[in-house]
Amino acid sequence: MPIIMTNNEITNGKCLGELSFVGLGLSLSHISIEGIKKLKSSDFIFLEGYTSFYFPEINAAMKVIGIKSDRFKIISRRDIEEKSGQEIIDLLLKGKNISMAVIGDPFIATTHLSLKNYAKEKGCKVNYIPGINIFSYAMSATGLFNYKFGPSATIVYKREGILSVYPYLVLSGNLSRGLHTFFFLDIDAERGPLNASEAIKLLIEMEKEERLGIITPETKIVVLERLGWPDEKIYYGKISLLYNMRFNPPNSIIIPGKLHFMEEQSLEAFSIERNER
C-alpha cells in the first residue's frame, strides 16, 4: 500500500520553515547587509518582478550578490496570487527557509500581506527585512517634508475605457489641507509602465470630469524619473511645460501642496524653467 505523506504528516502539523520577506530597495546599491545575508542563507528564493522595476536587471543582481540561478525563481503576479503562494507554503511546511525578495520594501504595496498573514496562520516563522522604498526615497530626494504628505494614490491606465478618478479625489482632499500627494504610476502586464506624461494627461481628464479646478496648465508638478537608479532625474514645473515630455520609465509624480520656503528652495534646483535658461 503506497504511502503518500501530506505536508502536515511530514512536519507533524507544525510549520518548521521560515519565510523571510526581503526588501531589495530600488537598485543594487540599496540592498542591506542583512538582506544579502538572508538571501545567501535561504534554501530557495522567490523574486517578484511585477510590482516595480529594479536596476540592474534582477538576474544580474543575484549574480553580483553571489546567488546561483538554481537557487532562485522569478515569479509573476499570477504565480503568487494563484499558484506560487501555495508552492511557497508547501516548501515552508517541509521545513525550508524561503526568501521572498521584493523590489523596494516588501509591504509598502499590499500585494504580499496576504501571503504573510497566511504563513503566520500556518504557524511559520515570518521575518521582515526592510528595503528602501520609492515613497520615502521620493520625499527625501525632493526635499519635501515627510510630515506634509497626505495619503498617496496610484494613477491607473483606463481599463475598458473607464477612467478612475480616485487619485484626483485623494489629491483634492490633500490640497484642501495644504498637503503634498505622491502618485504611484500603474504597471500593466501588457501596456507596461505608465509614463508620467500620460499620467498627467489622465489627471487633466479627471479635472474635466470632476471640475474642482485643481489641475490647470499652471499647476506645478514634480516628475520623478528612474528614482534610486544611477541616472535618476527630477523635474519640477508647470503641467503646461511637462505634459508633452517623454520620460524614461519608471516614473512617479508628486503634486505639492503648500510649500515651506525650504521646500521651495529644494524644488527650485529641479526647475525645468531655470535649467532651460
Place this chain on the structure above:
Amino acid sequence: MPIIMTNNEITNGKCLGELSFVGLGLSLSHISIEGIKKLKSSDFIFLEGYTSFYFPEINAAMKVIGIKSDRFKIISRRDIEEKSGQEIIDLLLKGKNISMAVIGDPFIATTHLSLKNYAKEKGCKVNYIPGINIFSYAMSATGLFNYKFGPSATIVYKREGILSVYPYLVLSGNLSRGLHTFFFLDIDAERGPLNASEAIKLLIEMEKEERLGIITPETKIVVLERLGWPDEKIYYGKISLLYNMRFNPPNSIIIPGKLHFMEEQSLEAFSIERNER
C-alpha cells in the same frame, strides 16, 4: 608678510569637495552596501546622534564597519546648527569628501535640509544615500497600508508647562478622512526620549483641552517599541490598557483610522488582549 589663505583662495572660489548624506537605517543590519562604501571612502565622517537612536551604540557600529575612530566625530544638534555646519562647509571648500551619517534616512526629518541646500548653494557636490526610516518601517511592520496614512506629527514634551495640541489636530484631520496617523515621539536633550505611555497621557490631556471626542479609554492604539532593533515589539490595544505600561525606548505610536479587514488581521497578531490570555 604672513599669508593667510582663505578657503576661497585655496579652491579658487569653487567647492571641490563632496558632501554625502548617508542613511544608516535603524540598526546595523539595515546599512546598505552603498552606505558602507561611501563611509569607507570619505575623508571624514560626521555622525549625528540627536534625532534618533541606533542599535548598537554608534561607536561600536563604526568599528564593525571598519572605520577607525580618528576618521569620525559624533556631533550634537548644537554643533550642526551653530558650529559644525561651518566646520563641514570649510572641509568641503578645502576639497574634502565628507559624509554626514544619519540614523534612519537623512531627510525624513528636516534637520539636515538646510545644510544640504547651503552646500549646494556653495557649489559642492551633494549625494543622497537613503536609509531605512522609522516611518515606512512602521507601516510595513504593522501591516497597515501605506496609502491610508495621513500626515504624521511629533508628540512633544510640555515646555514651560505648555502643551502643544498640534498632533491632536493632525489626528483629528486624519480620522475624519479615515486615515492612520503616525506619531514620532520627542527626544529632549535633558529629559531623554518621550515614552509611549507618557505620550498617551499627553494625548488624553489634549482631548481634555480640545474636546473633539477622538481620544477615549476605548481608542485603539499601536505602540512601537525599539522598531528595527533585534528586540522590537509591537503592542495593539485600547488606551485604557496601554497607558499605564512602561515601554523600553525608543517608542513611537500609530493611531489607526478605518481598518481594512487585512489590516485588522495584521494588527490582531499584536493584540495585548489576545496575548494576555
